[in-house]
Amino acid sequence: MSASADHLRWISTFLDAQSAELGAATNTQLAYARDLKDFAEWLSRKNCAFDDASRDDVEAYLIYCDAQGLAKSTRARRLSAIKQLYRFGFEEGWRSDNPAIQIAGPGRDKRLPKTLSLSEVDRLLAAARVVGRGPADRLRNTCLMELLYATGMRVSELVSLPVAAARGNPRMLLIRGKGDKERMVPLSPPARSALNDWLAAWEAQSEEALKKGKPASRFLFPSRGKEGHLTRHRFYILIKELAVNAGVMPSKVTPHTLRHAFATHLLENGADLRSIQTLLGHADVATTEIYTHVLEARLQELVLTHHPLAKDEE
Structure with a gap:
């Protein structure tokens, strides 16, 4: 029995988000697609679906993969794909739980999220101030980067910010996140300054548009595309341009790594x-506890690099 239309909707929406938010390479997306389609077909044979599969079902599928003689690395990759799919489904509100979250992989070490050092973030923020076709572009780029690092927003939340949220020199930004849930996030002084500078440029552009009979955009980062605002894909390309200009390895820099940097740097400085x-x-x-592992790994590296008793005797 082939995967159902509902299965394919889950997979295609998940892959679109992976491409836009994390910049997943084509080969990675193809691997995810193959792995998830195989899981979907196995579920279909059991008259089961993504939205009602249990932890027992996921574990039974992994036993099935083992019985097929698949390598440990292949089984680990398939479990990783299933976990990411269900994490996405949970965040999108398609499920109220993640049935794969507590399933241990077949011996593969847990991968920690990539993050950036303070120095690398500073260089990216500096690059945003000089990269762009003109002053307005540079103000927009600076505002995008300052807000992303100051708030840890998801890229989809950032690019779709309504301009109404930015008016009045706010000290807190209202963000509408997954499942239409709202949260308040404080803005740092550099982020507030960048926001005010860009808002002045935005209003000047809006006045010019009105003179030409065009309505002002309701988005803080407008675009002429059908969505009406800067797309996640365009921002992904922009952040790679900034990485090249800043001398930071482009493979390390995605909108998601700025979110990870926000959380990791907060934890390093004492936030709970x-x-x-x-x-x-x-x-x-x-979901947040992954950052304790990031911090532990960095502290261990610091000790092994700098503590005199950790150095090999000559």
């Missing part, structure tokens, strides 16, 4: 997990 969970808009603190 519950606060970070609220700022990121995570429904479950378990």
